[in-house]
Amino acid sequence: MPSRDVAIVGFAQSASVRREASRNEVEMLMPILQEAKRQAGLRGRDIGVTVSGSCDYLAGQPFAFVSALDAVGAWPPIVESHVEMDGAWALYEAWVKLQTGEADSALVYAFGKSSMGDLPEVLTIQLDPYTTAPLWPDAVSLAALQARAYLEKTGTSERDLAEVAFRSRRAAAANPKAQVRTSADAETLLATPYLVSPLRAHDCPPISDGCAAIVLACGDAVKKSAMTPVWIRGIDHRIEAHALGVRDLTTSPSTKLAGEKAGVGKGRVDLAELHAPFTHQELILREALGLGAGVDVNPSGGALAANPMMVAGLVRIGEAAARLAGGAGKRAVAHATSGPCLQQNLVCVLERD
Amino acid sequence: MSEITNIVTPIRLDYTYTAGHATQRFLLGMAEGRILGQRCPECAKVYVPPRGACPKCGVPTTDEVEVTGKGTVTTFCIVRIPSDVLSVPPPFTCAHVLLDGADLPFFALIQECDFDAVRMGMRVEAVWAPKAELAATFESIRYFRPIDEPDAPYETYKEHL
Numbered sequence: 246m247p248s249r250d251v252a253i254v255g256f257a258q259s260a261s262v263r264r265e266a267s268r269n270e271v272e273m274l275m276p277i278l279q280e281a282k283r284q285a286g287l288r289g290r291d292i293g294v295t296v297s298g299s300c301d302y303l304a305g306q307p308f309a310f311v312s313a314l315d316a317v318g319a320w321p322p323i324v325e326s327h328v329e330m331d332g333a334w335a336l337y338e339a340w341v342k343l344q345t346g347e348a349d350s351a352l353v354y355a356f357g358k359s360s361m362g363d364l365p366e367v368l369t370i371q372l373d374p375y376t377t378a379p380l381w382p383d384a385v386s387l388a389a390l391q392a393r394a395y396l397e398k399t400g401t402s403e404r405d406l407a408e409v410a411f412r413s414r415r416a417a418a419a420n421p422k423a424q425v426r427t428s429a430d431a432e433t434l435l436a437t438p439y440l441v442s443p444l445r446a447h448d449c450p451p452i453s454d455g456c457a458a459i460v461l462a463c464g465d466a467v468k469k470s471a472m473t474p475v476w477i478r479g480i481d482h483r484i485e486a487h488a489l490g491v492r493d494l495t496t497s498p499s500t501k502l503a504g505e506k507a508g509v510g511k512g513r514v515d516l517a518e519l520h521a522p523f524t525h526q527e528l529i530l531r532e533a534l535g536l537g538a539g540v541d542v543n544p545s546g547g548a549l550a551a552n553p554m555m556v557a558g559l560v561r562i563g564e565a566a567a568r569l570a571g572g573a574g575k576r577a578v579a580h581a582t583s584g585p586c587l588q589q590n591l592v593c594v595l596e597r598d
Numbered sequence: 599m600s601e602i603t604n605i606v607t608p609i610r611l612d613y614t615y616t617a618g619h620a621t622q623r624f625l626l627g628m629a630e631g632r633i634l635g636q637r638c639p640e641c642a643k644v645y646v647p648p649r650g651a652c653p654k655c656g657v658p659t660t661d662e663v664e665v666t667g668k669g670t671v672t673t674f675c676i677v678r679i680p681s682d683v684l685s686v687p688p689p690f691t692c693a694h695v696l697l698d699g700a701d702l703p704f705f706a707l708i709q710e711c712d713f714d715a716v717r718m719g720m721r722v723e724a725v726w727a728p729k730a731e732l733a734a735t736f737e738s739i740r741y742f743r744p745i746d747e748p749d750a751p752y753e754t755y756k757e758h759l
Contacts, residue, residue, distance in 0.1 A: 265616070266616065267616070267618070267619060267622070268616070268618055268619060268650075269616050269617065269618030269619075269621070269649075269650070271618065271649060271650055271651045272618050272619055272620070272650045272651070272658075275650075275651055275656070275657070275658050276658075278656070279657075289655075289656050302611070304613070305611060305613035305615075312649075314653065315649055315650075315651040315652075315653040315656070316651050316656060317656045318652065318653065318654060318655045318656020318657070319653060319654075319656070320653065320654040358616065360614075361613045361614050361615065361616060362611055362612065362613045362614075363611065363612070366611060367611060370609060370611075374607060375605065375607070378607065378609075379607040
């Protein structure tokens with residue numbers, strides 16, 4: 246278990262929009278990084294380590310993540326690392342670095358502009374390149390395979406899925422950073438046509454451009470924070486097989502295990518931010534994490550209301566922390582996913598003093 | 599049975615590039631025959647072309663600065679390897695040109711100059727496309743050519759090598 250207590254002391258995110266047509270990634274990131282550092286009370290030179298998460302396939306440029314460092318200020322040279330994953334995994338790497346004692350503060354950021362390419366096609370090329378990707382199954386179709394298996398096995402109805410969408414979108418009405426902020430009732434949603442059966446448009450996330458940043462701190466660095474510190478009490482991530490055919494898509498054993506290792510069950514959970522881009526995935530994740538009816542799930546609206554790729558997982562951690570800091574509860578669970586059909590999952594337990 | 603050593607799985611993805619505010623200003627300047635950069639409010643360095651941020655300080659560069667087409671060769675090479683993607687047949691001279699008033703040299707062609715005459719510190723100027731052909735592209739500057747000025751002292755550009 247961790248030897249150093251690490252706190253989230255700053256969180257900022259851009260509004261999620263369908264198309265950020267005028268600003269490039271650096272221009273999008275700069276105000277977000279400034280705001281997160283302002284909350285943390287840290288200047289650029291004070292930051293011990295910087296870790297980012299993004300995907301060059303979204304930008305269509307090799308080493309796009311290196312260009313993004315212009316937003317950070319990397320001269321004289323800084324300690325920096327990058328993961329070709331959601332920023333939640335960048336946060337994990339930063340947390341490990343803080344555990345080593347080599348740094349007392351970390352800047353974590355993530356960005357994704359899906360609008361520059363065709364997102365469903367871009368996501369296809371994360372699949373096995375020999376037998377799966379050449380068939381071009383898109384992300385929604387793969388999620389639909391999972392949804393069908395889940396509905397048939399559990400008896401969950403399409404109405405239950407519509408209720409998840411309705412609740413998420415209604416919650417997002419209070420979140421100015423969200424993209425889908427209104428919803429018809431479940432009855433009306435159910436009358437809309439299938440996108441890929443059994444999924445309708447409301448079962449799927451919007452395509453979003455956006456970015457976010459979190460500042461972590463240990464020891465004396467926490468005292469400079471303008472934000473109420475929110476402590477990371479446990480964090481763990483687990484991965485399942487790449488080939489979809491060898492997995493039981495109706496459950497999420499990697500989430501379950503990560504949740505156990507992170508200590509989700511050690512106390513009462515007031516709220517949870519789950520990275521569930523598709524409605525049925527929220528139900529799978531609730532079960533894997535053992536979250537009962539008393540837990541406020543996705544008060545931000547979640548990924549069904551705003552889903553910037555490589556960012557939405559980090560935003561779950563930031564949203565959960567910001568809500569605790571704002572007094573919405575004492576203990577929260579944040580979750581991030583990566584890969585098709587919940588292949589890889591990260592769980593983080595947060596507490597406020 | 600023969601062994602499979604190779605399969606072909608074609609992948610093509612199309613992207614719409616977002617230049618961003620700063621690069622857009624620069625490219626629109628090109629269409630008018632102007633060279634626009636931006637100055638960092640913290641370290642005062644001037645970036646041409648601008649990217650909207652000072653990579654050193656990590657802050658937005660908001661002040662616009664116009665520079666002339668005159669500058670100094672900070673380093674150069676002579677390309678002799680042919681390639682399908684080159685717009686000029688080799689051999690030709692490529693140089694890093696530091697425009698007067700700017701702090702970021704950029705890659706440019708040097709022409710109207712013998713290969714053995716090009717040197718570090720050589721003073722050059724931009725040769726623009728004819729007015730009717732100016733467009734929002736870096737190619738509005740066709741190339742740089744030497745001007746009749748004494749070489750810039752090494753100290754004036756050593757920071758930018």
